[in-house]
Amino acid sequence: MNASQYVVIGAGLAGAATAWSLARRGHEVTVLERTRPAAHDGSSHGSARIFRYAYPDAFYTQLVIRARGGFDELERLSGNRLITATGSLDFGTIRDPKTLAAVLESAGVEHELLSAAEARARWPQIGVDTDVLWHPGAGVIDAETTVTTMLDAARHHGAQFFSPWPVSRVEATANGYRLNSGDGRTIDAERIVVASGGWLPALLDQLPLPAAFRATVPALQVSQEYAYHFPYRDEPASGPVWPTFIHKSEAIQTYSLPGGRDADYRGQKLAEYNGGRRIPSALDQDGVIDPANRQRIVEYVQHYLPGLVPEPYAETTCLFTNTANENFLVDGIDGITLLSPCSGHGAKFAPVIGDIAADAATGAAPVPERFTASAIGAAAHV
Structure with missing residues (x-):
């Protein structure tokens, strides 16, 4: 069993940027990727954004x-x-x-x-x-090269990367969370950042989110x-x-x-x-x-x-x-940060979104109000 202070789920643009930001701040970071960085069936592949x-x-x-x-x-x-x-x-x-x-x-x-x-x-x-x-x-952004460059920069600051490592379930533990791969592998984390792109809707109910917070998470x-x-x-x-x-x-x-x-x-x-x-x-x-x-x-x-x-x-x-209003979701609770900065226009923001997500995960600074689950949810009902 491995353990890490922070585990980032997903090695697309958002996950790689978050790992880079956390690692260069001196935090222990592990990135888990379902298949490969900037996977072809995700939102961060290729050379043209x-x-x-x-x-x-x-x-x-x-x-x-x-x-x-x-x-x-x-x-x-x-x-x-x-x-x-x-x-x-x-x-x-x-x-x-x-x-x-x-x-x-x-x-x-x-x-x-x-x-x-x-x-x-x-x-x-x-x-x-x-x-x-x-x-x-x-x-034009070369998305795939940006992902691999950010992961290299994160590794330069000590981050670890595991692939393929699909996360199927996350459980609460006395010291944080245990992530399960579905094939018997596990890794423990004090805090997690879920940057799984289009897989996030399917993963939400496999996260130990408090019911009150889960109810505020907007439809993706x-x-x-x-x-x-x-x-x-x-x-x-x-x-x-x-x-x-x-x-x-x-x-x-x-x-x-x-x-x-x-x-x-x-x-x-x-x-x-x-x-x-x-x-x-x-x-x-x-x-x-x-x-x-x-x-x-x-x-x-x-x-x-x-x-x-x-x-x-x-x-x-x-x-x-x-999201309903095309704002990004960066919000969380109890050491779980949800990160969905897409809505079809997220690639150009990758480095700064990584910083915002790292702020949210560490508690270093509040995220912009419009990125919170409650603000996005409220906008969806206007």
Whole structure:
């Protein structure tokens, strides 16, 4: 039997970031991962996630600024490039570029407001249909490399990592908790952080949470999302440079980014935001693409993206774990911290979310009120 002061369940972006933050503070940390870090069937795999500052809520923009400092530190420590600069476009009838620009202005983030004609002249491969916000500091996060880099940094400070180690049940003990793998292995912990992504809904009832607190934990809606890679009409070396973009209209909400390693560097990743299939938990995913969603995205490319060939050459599924208001869950009781910083936009916050979760787990500082279970639950009933 092993024992550790802190055990982190899950080695995705959130779990790895929390382990790094706890370990560099001098705490004894063990990370347990169900299969492998940044597992392909989770939410932190691959090389392509959007990094952006544009939010209508200044709270999140300030959080991105803090997170960027963590990414910069990781890059300095490791020599790995974790964010590739591309810039980002925000447009669409319900994206409200002017409000986004006002938030970036107040935060001191470089940006431009462009007319649709100006944007089409600069990026002819994208058929924007409204005024556009451009901010050049945005880019693409290599999620998997970020996970492995944070785990390496945690190990540098003494953290241990065990994989495969699926947690099936947690029991209270006199000194904390005993985690069971289901195959006879156990590990004891004084405190635990549950960062199991889309597996969290299935694991909640296997945690010894007090009934009163368990009743406040908001519903976490897991969805199997669909993403597609479309080839560029012109090779990036000779054609226009592709930014990331978010397009929100009454008809459809999409996001897109250069596909990086996931797309052999020859295509753009494109997906409908929250266009996937709702499932009870990650245990229920099947990895099957919905043909109707594929057709909708192909038609979107035909209409809005003349710079792409409207025939996907690769496609994949991934998981969103959503709260009702898309705020993150970071809350706990009696030495158990629940961590669900996804809702489809969590990757860019990884380093700072690790710090917030470590604050919650150690009691070093309170978490932002909006991340508490009671605040998320209250918002869900408004």
